[in-house]
Amino acid sequence: MKKKKEICPDSPTCSVDYAFKRIGGKYKGRILWYLHQHSILRYGELDRTMPDITTKMLTQTLRELEQDYLIKRKVYLEVPPKVEYSLTDVGNELIPFISYLKEWGDKQIENGQHTVSNLKL
Secondary structure, three states: OOOOOOOOOOOOOOOHHHHHHHOOOOOOOHHHHHHHHOOOEHHHHHHOHHHHHHHHHHHHHHHHHHHHOOOOEEEEEEOOOEEEEEEEEEEEEEEHHHHHHHHHHHHHHHHOOOOOEEEEE
């Protein structure tokens, strides 16, 4: 039996699928965008900026972004604990694309093209 490769360079959509696996998810794009806008954010600041996300989901999403080398987490040995998040160089490479997606989304909303099921912003 042939072993399936995780990254399949022969498939025309493989790199697109790969990219969306890394940045896909309900909150990843928004977190990356906020970190771009503010350079550095602490956990509590991200939590307040995103009232629609649970603590568990925010923590999980931040861990995934860190594991994918899109954000870095800096822990200060202080009491109370201080943790800061910022974009890595790889994460910064995504900003032009996220910016374009934001412009596209703004235009779609402006034109009244709300075709996403149960759109809640």
